[in-house]
Amino acid sequence: MISTDDWTPADSLILEPSAMTVVTSTEGCYALTAGPGAGKTEMLAQRADFLLRTQTCRYPKRILAISFKTDASGNLRDRVIKRCGHELATRFDSFTFHAFAKKIIDRFRLILTGHDALDSDYKIGEVRVHRKQITFGELVPFAISILESSDMVRNIIKNTYTDVFLDEFQDCTNLQYKLIKLAFLGTNARIVSVGDSKQRIMGWAGALEGVFKTYADDFSATPLRLYLNFRSKPRLLRLQNEIIRVLEPESVMPDGSFDGEEGEILIESFTDAQAEAVFLAGQIQNWLEVEHVPAHEVAILISKQVDLYAHCLMDELNRLNIPFRNEQQLQDLSSEPISQLLIDFLLCIYGEYEPKSWIELNEKISIFDDFDQSNVAFKIGSYIQKESKAYKQSKDHSNWWDNVYFLLEILETKRLIMLSPSYESIDHLSQLIIKLKQELESILSLESNLINALIRFSGDNAIRLLTIHKSKGLEFDTVIMMAVEKEIFFGKEYDERCAFFVGVSRAKRRLLLTHTDSRNRPPNSKRWSINRTPYDEFLSYCRLVQ
Incomplete structure (x- = not known):
């Protein structure tokens, strides 16, 4: 632990005054607006580092970050790990709004009764099936229903999180904001919302007009602005x-x-x-x-x-x-943790020298070993070594999906669902895997080299x-x-x-x-x-x- 006075930004970064004020605050809420390239995500990562390393967020309390897209949520989580290390980052929860809502439903679903009751093995699908299935769009309303019904749940959430980050807040919808109000209004949670009203392009999806002012009024949040742009010439x-x-x-x-x-x-x-x-x-x-x-x-x-x-x-x-990559088809799929896991696995088998893929694959599967001491990392490493040697001799990659199937079998569903809360819906996870196979086959119809196809899918080249x-x-x-x-x-x-x-x-x-x-x-x-x-x-x- 270090004192709040001794803390300095990780990697010796220089923060402008308003950013430094937010990062090192020990009380109150902030509404921070900033233009593109101003480093909003980095500012949140630095604040997490400050809160955790100074114990301003004292163990076992946690930090909650809510983003709008899966890739943004993952990017913020990765930055926090980079700034303060894996151990401290275990107390940093980075979710999308829907993932946070699902976490509430999974933990407190027994509060839902009557028409809204759900079985323990409920799924997320295209249509509503009583007790068995809800739609993706119903996740936030169901979580709201739980919070409205139970003081106990609100107290548990209040006692879990001392700090809340709301990223790209200009796109917050009426229902999403209602979820935040129910969970944290009237608590001591220090909330930092960041965004840019000039980038409010989700109006078609119900983004709440004037949400920054509404939030600032409701939570007595101090408005601040970042001006510096670190991106453009x-x-x-x-x-x-x-x-x-x-x-x-x-x-x-x-x-x-x-x-x-x-x-x-x-x-x-x-x-x-x-x-x-x-x-x-x-x-x-x-x-x-x-x-x-x-x-x-x-x-x-x-x-x-x-x-x-x-x-x-x-x-x-x-x-x-x-x-080229048509992101309209691939961006959401390529940012899924299951896609990244499988692509890294294939690159390790068929690539000449893929240190980045080795590192990222080992980081993911080490989590599974910590989970059940099954030593899957050793089994996967041995398999990669064997298949890589066979490929170098034959130069035949036609069995690439068989190798993916081996990985899925050895990891099993119980481990795969650790990659993302949304994977607790087995149907959703299965659909992602099938879609990944279809997209890679489509790319291979245009690009016969498997490595180039994998890189094209991941967007690296x-x-x-x-x-x-x-x-x-x-x-x-x-x-x-x-x-x-x-x-x-x-x-x-x-x-x-x-x-x-x-x-x-x-x-x-x-x-x-x-x-x-x-x-x-x-x-x-x-x-x-x-x-x-x-x-x-x-x-x-x-x-x-x-």
Whole structure:
């Protein structure tokens, strides 16, 4: 243990004053807003380090972190482990809202009675089956019902967690906020919410308007703001500042805050989608082969409907043998712990030298050995050694799924469910494994080399195509934003402006925007406009700082 006065940020990082105030606070709640690239996740990891290493969160109390996406939850957990080590991090619980709700249901389901009663082996599925199955969307309402019914449950939660982190809080829905209020309003829990109202792009999913102010009023939270952006080059920061000038004038940084000419902003127009695709594929090939930009540092963002808008570009990328990942299909699946486990296992067998995969695989299976002293790590290691030797002799990877099946059999369900609370639904876990097999088979139909297919799936060496919504929390050296056109940004003006801000702020060094005069109707499209109109407002921000 160290004293609060002696604590310094892990890895000697320098935090701006507002961040340091939140990180080292020993009482009260905070509502922290910050722009993209301001290091919100890192700030939360540093706060966890402070709370645990100074015993401000005293043993056996715990810290609860709630995120909106599985990958964000895992990223925060990994950062906390990196900052304060595995032992202290065992008292850090990082969940999505639905995983937290399921934890409440699993522990206190007997409180549910009548129509809401659930058996101990209940599952999560597509439809509601009395006692046997609930839908994914019912997890939060069922948890709310438990908290509303039981003072005992609320007291148990209150006595478990001294601190709560709420990440990407601008996207909190009415029901999710109700869950937080029921669990922690009126307690001594120190709550830190972080987010950015300019990135509130989940309105379609019920994100609560003005949630930061509501939370600050309800929990007497102190509002603070982070301004520094550690991601983008000056020219890109000036672009973001111009959009902030319209979105939130009081948050505009003063002139001179982003001096320097580093960074590149390009606007390209085309007659049609085919000409756009040929140009972009050629540019990407040049970036990869001439500039040596890593493939995973290039992203193509589209407001919505990636399959429809990027089908010409994907054909061109395939023609040039440029690997890419359609994140609309793969991002959620590739971020699942079961997928990461199986991919690392296969890379250890078939890869030439995969130290990262070895380390991550050993970290996961060591948890299983601690669980039941079964020495599965030794058995898996021996199997990898045998299969790897056989592959080097035969160069035949046709049995790759047989090897996956061996791993699943030796680990068994009792261990696999330790990877994620959602895997307690065996149907859900089985569906993920089947979907992983289908996706890898699909990639192998385009890419015959298994290692390249595995890397393409994991995104380590592939261009990424994704919606703006899926890009939240990510960053890339080079970002292409396709179709900056009225016909795709057709929602509420403020919401679309926020979405555009999220997209451009993913770029660290280079941003390329495109629009076309026409886009032929792709197969399976429903609502589609062939003639196209550039979104002049969005493009004007870029022209101001080019």
